[in-house]
Amino acid sequence: MNAQDPxxxxxxxxxxRALGDPAAxxxxxxxxxVTPQLRERAVAGFGEFEALRQHLRRVRQHTLDNLxxxxxxxxxxxxHNGNRVHYAETARDLNGIVLDICREHGARRVAKGKSxxxxxxxxxxxxxxxGLHVVETDLGEYxxxxxxxxxxxxxxxxxxxxxxQIRELFLAAHKLGERKLERAEDLVAEARQVMREHxxxxxxxxxxxxxxxxxxxxxxxxxxxxxxxxxxxxxxxLIVCTTLDRLLPRATDAAALQRLLVRSATGQDQTCYTSFYxxxxxxxxxxxxxxxxxxxxxxxxxxxxxxxxxxxxxxxRCGACLNHCPIFAAAGGHAYGSVYPGPMGSVLAPxxxxxxxxxxxxxxxTSCGRCEEVxxxxxxxxxxxxxxxxxxxxxxxxxxxxxxxxxxxxxxxGQPRLYHWLTARGIGLLNWLGRRRGxxxxxxxxxxxxxxxxxxxxxxxxxxxxxxxxxxxxxDDE
Amino acid sequence: xxxxxxxxxxxxxxxxxxxxxxxxxxxxxAALGAAPGAPAPDEDPxxxxxxxxxxxxxxxxxxxxxxxxxEAVGRYLYRELRSHRxxxxxxxxxxxxxxxxxxxxxxxxxxxxxxxxxxxYAPWGIAETGATVLVTGRYSPSSNHLLPVHHLVLVESANIxxxxxxxxxxxxxxxxxxxxxxxxxAGPSSTGDIEAKLVYGAHGPQAWHVIVMGEVAPDALQRAxxxxxxxxxSIPQDA
Ligand code: SF4
Numbered sequence: 001m002n003a004q005d006p007x008x009x010x011x012x013x014x015x016x017r018a019l020g021d022p023a024a025x026x027x028x029x030x031x032x033x034v035t036p037q038l039r040e041r042a043v044a045g046f047g048e049f050e051a052l053r054q055h056l057r058r059v060r061q062h063t064l065d066n067l068x069x070x071x072x073x074x075x076x077x078x079x080h081n082g083n084r085v086h087y088a089e090t091a092r093d094l095n096g097i098v099l100d101i102c103r104e105h106g107a108r109r110v111a112k113g114k115s116x117x118x119x120x121x122x123x124x125x126x127x128x129x130x131g132l133h134v135v136e137t138d139l140g141e142y143x144x145x146x147x148x149x150x151x152x153x154x155x156x157x158x159x160x161x162x163x164x165q166i167r168e169l170f171l172a173a174h175k176l177g178e179r180k181l182e183r184a185e186d187l188v189a190e191a192r193q194v195m196r197e198h199x200x201x202x203x204x205x206x207x208x209x210x211x212x213x214x215x216x217x218x219x220x221x222x223x224x225x226x227x228x229x230x231x232x233x234x235x236x237x238l239i240v241c242t243t244l245d246r247l248l249p250r251a252t253d254a255a256a257l258q259r260l261l262v263r264s265a266t267g268q269d270q271t272c273y274t275s276f277y278x279x280x281x282x283x284x285x286x287x288x289x290x291x292x293x294x295x296x297x298x299x300x301x302x303x304x305x306x307x308x309x310x311x312x313x314x315x316x317r318c319g320a321c322l323n324h325c326p327i328f329a330a331a332g333g334h335a336y337g338s339v340y341p342g343p344m345g346s347v348l349a350p351x352x353x354x355x356x357x358x359x360x361x362x363x364x365x366t367s368c369g370r371c372e373e374v375x376x377x378x379x380x381x382x383x384x385x386x387x388x389x390x391x392x393x394x395x396x397x398x399x400x401x402x403x404x405x406x407x408x409x410x411x412x413x414g415q416p417r418l419y420h421w422l423t424a425r426g427i428g429l430l431n432w433l434g435r436r437r438g439x440x441x442x443x444x445x446x447x448x449x450x451x452x453x454x455x456x457x458x459x460x461x462x463x464x465x466x467x468x469x470x471x472x473x474x475x476d477d478e
Numbered sequence: 479x480x481x482x483x484x485x486x487x488x489x490x491x492x493x494x495x496x497x498x499x500x501x502x503x504x505x506x507x508a509a510l511g512a513a514p515g516a517p518a519p520d521e522d523p524x525x526x527x528x529x530x531x532x533x534x535x536x537x538x539x540x541x542x543x544x545x546x547x548x549e550a551v552g553r554y555l556y557r558e559l560r561s562h563r564x565x566x567x568x569x570x571x572x573x574x575x576x577x578x579x580x581x582x583x584x585x586x587x588x589x590x591x592x593x594x595x596x597x598x599y600a601p602w603g604i605a606e607t608g609a610t611v612l613v614t615g616r617y618s619p620s621s622n623h624l625l626p627v628h629h630l631v632l633v634e635s636a637n638i639x640x641x642x643x644x645x646x647x648x649x650x651x652x653x654x655x656x657x658x659x660x661x662x663x664a665g666p667s668s669t670g671d672i673e674a675k676l677v678y679g680a681h682g683p684q685a686w687h688v689i690v691m692g693e694v695a696p697d698a699l700q701r702a703x704x705x706x707x708x709x710x711x712s713i714p715q716d717a
Contacts, residue, residue: 027673034674046516046517047516048514051514052513055510055512055513058510059507059510062503062506062510066495066503067495068492068496068497069498069500069503071488071491072488077653080653080654081653086483086484087484087488089483089487093483139669139672139680140669140671143672156674158671158672159671159674163672166672184672184673184675184677188680189679191680192680196591196625200591217656218651218656218660224668225667225669225680226667226680226681227680227681229620229624229659229661230625232659233620233659244487250646251646251651252642252646252647255513255641259513259515259516259642269530269533270607270608270664270665271665272534272667272668273662273667274609274661274662275659275661275662276660276661277658277659278656278657278658279656279658281614281658282615282658284615284616285615285658286567286618286619287619287620287621288614288620288658288659302491306490306493306494
C-alpha cells in the first residue's frame, strides 16, 4: 500500500523519534488542543448532529448492504453522462489505467488534486517513474511533495511543517530570485503563482471524490482551495480516482454527508467549494474537459465488505479520529508508516495490506474511546482494533512474550479467589513500598512505563476491596 | 485488464450482496426518512442567506432591480480595483443588464489569465450554507468563478432556497440534461495548510462579493450583518 519497508518498520521506534523533536511535539500539542475545539463548536451549532450521524449511518449501511444494486446503477448513469468507467482490483491496476490514459493523450504534465486513494496507490511516484511531470495542487500536498514526504494527516497533509520549513522548501524549489516569504500570505501567493502556470499547461487533471451518486452518476468533491475544481475544469482530460465505498444512493444523501463531513473535518459549517461533476463538457459548454474517466479501486475493499470489519467502509475520511487520538497527538502521522494514520489507519492499514506488516498499529491504542465518540460515521473503532488484536493473537502474529502473558492473565482471571488474593497482596506491597514518595521511579517488569515517567503508587486497596468497604458503609435503600 | 477486473469485482459484490429486487431496495431507502438540516440564523431565508455569505467571508450588497445591480457592480469594481472592467459569462440574464448606467465595461466570455474580476449569474442561492449555485454551461464558464482575483455573483432574492434538499428536489436531472458541473460556491478560495493560518486566495478568488437582486426586507442586510457578527472563524483545510 505504501513505500513502507515491513522488514525495518517499527511504530515504536518511529514514535520515539517523533517525540525527540520538541518543536514538532509543540505543534502537535497545539493542533490536538485546537482542532477538537473547532469541531465541538461546529457540532454544537448544528443542533441535531447525532440524528444526522445516525441517519447517514443507516443510509450508508443500506448502500453497503445493497452495493450489488447501487454500483451497477452508478456505472450505468456515469456512462450515460459520457464517462468511461474503469475497475481496478489493485493499486497497481489503478496506476496502470491512469498511465495508459495519460499515454493515449501524449500527456506530459498532470495536475493532481488531493486524493487519499492515489496516496494509497502511490500514483504520483508511479507516473513520475514513467517520465510524467505531476504536481500536487493542494497546498498541503504540494508542500509534502516538495519535502519528499508522505502526508502526516488525511485532511491537513502538511500540518506538521513549520512556516520556516515551508519557506526553505519554496526557496529551493522555485527559482524566483530574491524574496522575503516571511508570512503565510507570501507563501500562499507564491504557490498560487507557480500552480497557476501548471494548471494552464497540464493535459490531464486527476481528482478524488468524496461521494459517488448512484441515481445520477455525479461525483462530489469538497474543497476549500478550489484546486480540485481547477483540475476538473482546465485540463482536457479528467480522471476521477475513487473507491467502491464512496457510493451513496441519492444527491440528498450527499447533502447529508456534506453537513457531517465538513463539521467533523475542519469545524467549518461549509467549505468554499462543494462541486458535483457528471462527465465531459457538453456540446455547447464554454469550457471543461473533453474526456472524463472514473477509476474505481477495490484493493481489498470487497474483502472488507465480506468480513466482520465491514463498518470500516463507512469511514468518510474526515480525520476527526486523528484529531482526538492521544497516540496520534504524541506520535504524529508519519509514525504509523501508512498513508492512513491514527485510529482509522490502525484499522484500515492492516486490512488493506496485512496484519503482519502493520502488526503494531492495532496495539497503538489506549482504548480511551474518544475516536468512536467523535466519528461521524459512528464506527466502533476501539472494538475493531480489539478484534484485530484477537486476529493477530489467533494468527500467532502477536509476540510470544505477549501471548504468554495474556494466556497467564486469562488463566488467572478464571480463578477469582486466587486473582483477588494475588492482586490484594501486590497492591498492598506497592502501597507500602511507595508510602513515602507516592510514586516509583523504577519497577521490575514495568521498565517501558518508568523509562518515561513515574509510576504512581496505589493509594488504597484493590477495586474489589474498596467496593466491598463502600457497600458496608452505604446502607441499602431498598 | 479493466474488463476482467470489472467482471471479477462485480461478481464478488454480487456474491456478498443480498441480490434483492430494486423495488424493495428503494422502499427500504425511502423508509429511512430525511436528514436534519442546519438551523437557520433567521426566519427569513434571504436574511439567513446573506448572514451565511458573510460568515463565509464574503461581502454582500443588495439591489432592488437590474439598474441598481449594475450600479452595485460598478461601485465594487471602483472601490476594490479602481476599474470598470469585468468579465461576464454570456448569460442572457447578464447580457440584458443596463451596463452603461453603472459605467461598467463588461467583456462577455471566458476569463483570461491576468484578468482581475468576473461576474457570474447564480440561478440559485442556498440559505442553509450561504452558497451560490453555479451551473457550468454555454453561458457560465467555470474559469469565471475559479480564476479571477475578485469573484462577483448575482443572485435573485426569489431564487434563494432554504436548504440543500430544496435544491436537489427542484433540480430534475434526467439523462441527457445533466450539466457537467454544479458548484456550490461559498466563499473566497482559502487554505489553512500553513500552520493552520487562514489565508484567502489560495488558487481562486481572494474576494467573493454577492449581490442579491430583487425584493429584500428593508432591514435584512443590517440584521444579517448583526447575526454574522456573532460567528467566529475556523481553520479550513480540504475535507
Ligand atoms: S474513522 Fe470516523 S472519525 Fe476517523 S476519519 Fe473515518 S469517519 Fe472520520
